[in-house]
Amino acid sequence: MGDLARVWSVALHGVDGVPVEIEAAIGGGIPGVHLVGLPDASLQEAKDRVRSAIVHSDRTWPNERIVLALSPATLRKTGSRFDVALAVGVLAAHRTIRSERLHGTVLLGELALDGRLRPVRGVLPCLLAARDAGMRRAVVPRDGLAEAALVDGIDTFGADTLGDVLDWADGLRELDPAVPDVSRGPAPAAPELADVIGQADARHALEIAAAGGHHLLMVGPPGTGKTMLAQRIVGLLPELDPAEALQLASIRSVAGPLGAAGPLPRLAPFVAPHHSASAAAVLGGGSGVARPGAVSLAHRGVLFLDECPHWPASVLDALRTPLEEGEVRLARADGTVRYPARFQLVLAANPCPCAPPIDRDCTCRPDVRRRYLARLSGPLLDRVDLRVPMYPLTALSAADEPGERTATVRGRVLDARAAAVERWSAHGWRCNAEVPGTELRARFPLPRVVVEPLEKRLEAGELSARGADRALRVAWTLSDLAGTDRPDRAAVDAALYFRHRGAA
Structure with a gap:
């Protein structure tokens, strides 16, 4: 024996x-x-x-x-x-x-x-x-x-x-x-922001989103640079720290073997699933113990949903929980698993189904246009902090006037992020978008004259309590970008300006 x-x-x-x-x-x-x-x-x-x-x-x-x-x-x-x-x-x-x-x-x-x-x-x-x-x-x-x-x-x-x-x-x-690869080498180059022509408001919204970790919706006809801008946000974000990079690599390893991984990638991930992707592909799923989906593969990075009105409403609405909680819970017969899903959501949409280059050429009936963007539910849009319309380029001379380069804008973003970390790190938060509204109001209250625009919108029913908190977070980000200690009324007005612009 x-x-x-x-x-x-x-x-x-x-x-x-x-x-x-x-x-x-x-x-x-x-x-x-x-x-x-x-x-x-x-x-x-x-x-x-x-x-x-x-x-x-x-x-x-x-x-x-x-x-x-x-x-x-x-x-x-x-x-x-x-x-x-x-x-x-x-x-x-x-x-x-x-x-x-x-x-x-x-x-x-x-x-x-x-x-x-x-x-x-x-x-x-x-x-x-x-x-x-x-x-x-x-x-x-x-x-x-x-x-x-x-x-x-x-x-x-x-x-x-x-x-x-x-x-x-x-x-x-x-x-x-196994021999560790200690050579960092040059980081993969992110797409250059200066390649985007015009779109000053959208570029500013992208900078705010990167500085505060806010969610963003861009609405405009094809060819206005929505996808180009979305791809360039990762070049503005700070590098992942070693713990974050290791956590992201673990998620990718569970999704499939990493292969020749080399040094831990430090660039924030950019995940852009197609609008035909299933709920399991986006949130995670599969038989037995569920595998991570796109929301987890985008952890500490960006999840970009192009042509978002074409996405199934059930998939879009299912994003609400990970957007709030920073994780996704998947229940299967073999047990419930949790995957981290702390990502920035960037949405892009055409203004209508026919999407002509110039709005006056639209052939859609008014009710069709309303139904098209109404596919984005109110609760989901309430979680989107920045909404910006984008317009066609009308002058070729604009191509000769390149905007700011990625390195310049990234410098301001990193300074704003550093200010937020200094303010919130003792409480366990690292950017303005992560701060609960109750804590923001209780520990860092603003004068009544500063928040008066928010209160007026609340009284008029034009803003929900969640929307007010999110606008307040954007105001803090604008303050960090401006280098001030706390938001003033102009920052609150600017936050509301970006929240209510666009067809959405």
Whole structure:
């Protein structure tokens, strides 16, 4: 009878890894393989993959009763990343390989029938969880080495086949280690803001949005630069700090292997799904444990929805919760997962379905125009801080007068962001858009004469309480851009100007 062996792997629950202890026991009954510990269907299929991979690695499959227990038993185990750990556990229990190197080692990877190691999703968050649990080493498929190199504090090695892993466990060979890429190199260049011709109001709104983390809606006919402006906002945003970059990389890793990741990208993400994307693609979904969607891939960056009136109303309205809470919760039969989703929403829309270059050429009936933009619900628009109309270019001479360059505007944005951080960091907020309205009014009240325009709009029913709070946040951003200590009445008037402009 073989001995009992223990090996380690990691399960994923959202972007959080949970170390899983795999116990392998051999003997004591009719030959067969029994998996216990809430394995899903893909993990149940691992029995056939593991057996074939062991045989094709020139090792003997024990023709006995094999029990493989995955603990914690109450956590649903999904995916194929446990294959290597299961195979090594079986052979360690059968005393076919030595087990000294397996202590404190996490094993990740899917097995092909011939013993090759295939890449798996979530290597990065798995290794982070293993490191935090005190594991010393990890073995991953070679294709995951670049991703594994992003995690320090744990020795990670890459293997091509199960035979390589088994020879390493026996001390017959060494595996290639993950080598961190410490060269930062030049950051990828963001699109240049000066390429956008004219549109002074829209450029100013873009600067305000970048400085305060505010949501933005641009309405105008095709060819006025809506998409160009949206793409250029990431060049104005501050770089992600190491913790944010690692969190974003973990989300991307869960969505799919990072591949040749290199150094952690520090540029804020820009995600622009097509309007035909499903709710699962935008919010996250899939069978079993839901995967992250576009809102999570845009975490700490920008989610751009072009042609937003063409989006299904159900998808647009579903954005309201992550816009308020900064996370998305996805409930499935296998459990509820949470993914971070703190993003800036940038919307672009044509003024009507026919969208002629010049508004006077519109052939749409008035009721059609109203219904077109009415597809954006009131509750969603109430969460959009800045709304700006865009007009066609009417003079070619404007092309000879380029606007400010990205570097110039970014300097003002970073100064405004620094002022906001200095003011709010003690309270746990980093930009004006994150500050709750109650805290803004209670801890930093403004004189009655300054907020009088807001109160008049509230009394007239032209502004909701949420809208007033959002306008107040924009006023603080305008104050930061102007270099003043707090907003004056002109800043509040400007915030309302941007909130009520445009057809929306």
